[in-house]
Ligand SMILES: Nc1ncnc2c1ncn2[C@@H]1O[C@H](COP(=O)(O)OP(=O)(O)OP(=O)(O)O)[C@@H](O)[C@H]1O
């Protein structure tokens with residue numbers, strides 16, 4: 001496989017070259033009696049050299065044409081062969097392939113021929129489907145096995161794809177990479193919420209019931225607020241209750257005009273109150289759930305028919321820095337309780353901040369945020385605070401809403417928030433969604449459907 005491209009090109013080239021030679025020289029070949037005569041072989045200078053040269057040259061060129069046609073027609077196949085070749089070469093250059101020298105007697109004279117005989121090559125299976133590349137490598141307990149588990153970076157860079165999943169099964173490690181991730185970006189119109197999941201890219205959903213709480217970070221203008229607004233709109237459509245906290249009184253605070261009273265807070269007293277009340281309501285809910293007729297041990301809020309509550313908190317670090325030390329300790333305690341107990345009770349926290357700060361995400365709080373997104377420009381330490389120790393190479397692209405995410409599987413991949421069209425008016429759309437929610441509630445109260 002290491003010379004896959006050249007070999008395939010030759011498989012195409014040689015038959016066409018020979019065919020062309022055959023067609024050009026067929027009358028002469030059929031006439032071989034004449035040119036095989038003694039005179040014919042002796043008087044080489046009398047051969048029609050210009051015809052021979054033209055014929056060969058033409059065949060050389062004709063042989064290339066099907067290669068070019070095949071390249072364009074079967075580009076996907078070409079890519080697959082190229083990937084396999086690269087992976088095989090990576091194994092060889094890293095010395096994962098082992099060979100033993102052998103010496104053989106030459107058939108000509110008494111020279112000895114030295115050769116390398118391959119006696120070990122990693123067992124790997126490559127498959128590519130619908131933009132994904134799947135690579136399965138056998139964990140064969142050789143001295144290379146440890147390295148087979150750490151190929152993330154090599155594969156990402158070498159195949160120019162993003163690692164989206166890595167799993168270990170009996171005998172194998174499976175890498176799943178996605179080619180051209182930006183193609184999987186969706187628009188705000190395609191965001192859907194169902195069964196405790198929200199779709200954020202074609203291949204990424206946030207399964208908030210299983211992997212609760214989201215942490216969003218990123219430099220100014222990275223797209224945090226737009227991303228939060230997008231989710232707010234989608235959650236409203238499901239009838240969820242929302243609490244919006246925006247201590248900088250910026251984008252999200254404008255929702256005050258369209259959301260029901262008691263949903264949006266930007267003053268620190270209001271924010272502290274909401275955090276406290278949410279913890280109280282959550283604890284109350286845990287009692288309430290147990291009293292529901294359809295409660296069984298382990299039931300969560302949705303099993304008994306309750307709606308989720310989303311607390312969307314923008315500029316979280318800025319808020320903690322603004323308040324007094326006692327309040328900060330209290331706020332951190334409330335947040336800790338919500339992230340610890342929220343999953344079963346249906347309380348989900350979405351925290352946004354420009355720059356993550358380890359001291360506000362200490363005591364294992366960060367690990368309770370199962371979905372973590374870093375948008376726009378971030379420093380290496382910022383990435384470290386968001387994703388922990390990783391050898392992932394982070395790059396910046398000047399695309400709004402672009403960044404990296406750990407979607408709960410401890411694999412960090414490139415991430416794009418849903419596209420919001422230029423003329424999109426969040427306030428009007430969210431206003432409509434609230435009206436829809438209210439009229440739905442009235443219909444239920446009136447007993448109609
Ligand atoms: N998903 C998106 N689709 C289209 N445009 C976007 C998207 N996200 C962000 N933008 C553009 O980028 C601008 C900045 O985005 P946003 O206000 O969400 O950034 P931010 O990270 O909240 O910044 P700050 O930290 O200053 O609050 C928006 O006004 C919008 O023009």
Ligand SMILES: [Mg+2]
Pocket residue numbers: 224225226251314
């Ligand atoms: Mg913002």
